[in-house]
Amino acid sequence: xxxxxxxxxxxxxxxxxxxxxxxxxxxxxxxxxxxxPVLPILHESVRNLYFHVTMWFSMLAIFSYSLYYSIKYLSxxxxxxxxxxxxxxxxxxxxxxLGVVTGSLWARFTWGAWxxxxxxxxxxxxxxxxxxxxxxxxxxxDEEQKRAKVAAVYNIFAFVLMLVFVMVYPRLNQxxxxxxxxxxxxxxxxxxxxxxxxxxxxxxxxxxxxxxIWISRLSARAEAVAYKQMTISTxxxxxxxDEIL
Numbered sequence: 001x002x003x004x005x006x007x008x009x010x011x012x013x014x015x016x017x018x019x020x021x022x023x024x025x026x027x028x029x030x031x032x033x034x035x036x037p038v039l040p041i042l043h044e045s046v047r048n049l050y051f052h053v054t055m056w057f058s059m060l061a062i063f064s065y066s067l068y069y070s071i072k073y074l075s076x077x078x079x080x081x082x083x084x085x086x087x088x089x090x091x092x093x094x095x096x097x098l099g100v101v102t103g104s105l106w107a108r109f110t111w112g113a114w115x116x117x118x119x120x121x122x123x124x125x126x127x128x129x130x131x132x133x134x135x136x137x138x139x140x141x142d143e144e145q146k147r148a149k150v151a152a153v154y155n156i157f158a159f160v161l162m163l164v165f166v167m168v169y170p171r172l173n174q175x176x177x178x179x180x181x182x183x184x185x186x187x188x189x190x191x192x193x194x195x196x197x198x199x200x201x202x203x204x205x206x207x208x209x210x211x212x213i214w215i216s217r218l219s220a221r222a223e224a225v226a227y228k229q230m231t232i233s234t235x236x237x238x239x240x241x242d243e244i245l
Contacts, residue, residue, distance in 0.1 A: 020208075020209075022207070023210070024208060026203060027207055030199075031200055036196065037197070045109050045110055048106045049201060050201055051204075054205045056095075056099045056124075056166070058095045058209045059099060061209045062091050062209070065084075065213065065216065067156060070156055071152070073148060074153070077145070080220075082148035083220050084216070086220075086223075088216040091219070119172075123166050124166060127161070127166050130158050130162060
C-alpha cells in the first residue's frame, strides 16, 4: 500500500517531465523522417521549422518565467525568486542561442551564407546579447540584495527589449527573408494548416517548453541547496568568532 501511494505521488509530480521528453523525442524523429509539403525556396529545409521556430517559442516562454520571478522578487524580496529568475534566464539564453544557430544553418542552405543582413536574425542576436549582459551584470556585484534588485529591474527591461527586437523591429524592416511571409515565402499559417507539420510542430513547442522548465528548476534547486549550505557555513563561522571574542 505504501509503495503504491509512493508510486502515485512520483507520477503526479513528474508526469510532465516524462511527457516533455517523449514529445521532444517524437518531434526530432518525426521532424527528420516525416512528410513535409513541397514549398518553393525552402524545399526540405522547411524541416528546420520543427527546431528553429520551436527554440524561439520556448525561449519566449522561459524568459516569461524569468520575468515573473523577477517581478515576484521585487514584490517579496525572497532570494529563491531571484535564483529562479537567474536560472530561467540562463535556460532562455541557451534556447535562444540554439535558435540563432539553427537560423544560421537555415540561412546557409537557403541563401548560401551563414549570416546576412536580415532584421530577424540581427534582432535575435541583439536580444541574446542583452541577456548575456544580464549575466555579466549579476556577476559584477557581490552584495546579495543589491545584485538581486538590480538584476530584477534589468530583467524587466531586457524582456521588453527582447520583444521589441524579435517581434516589433523585424516588422518595421520588411526585406527579403527566409522567414514566413517575406521574400516570396509562404506565411506561417500555411505551415500551420499543413496537417503533417501541425502534428509535429505543436508537440515540439510544448515538449521543449517542458524541458526548458525542467532544466531551469533543476538548476535553481541545485543553486538553492548550495546557497543554503553557504549560509549555514557562514553562520557557523560567525558563531565561532563570537565565542572567541
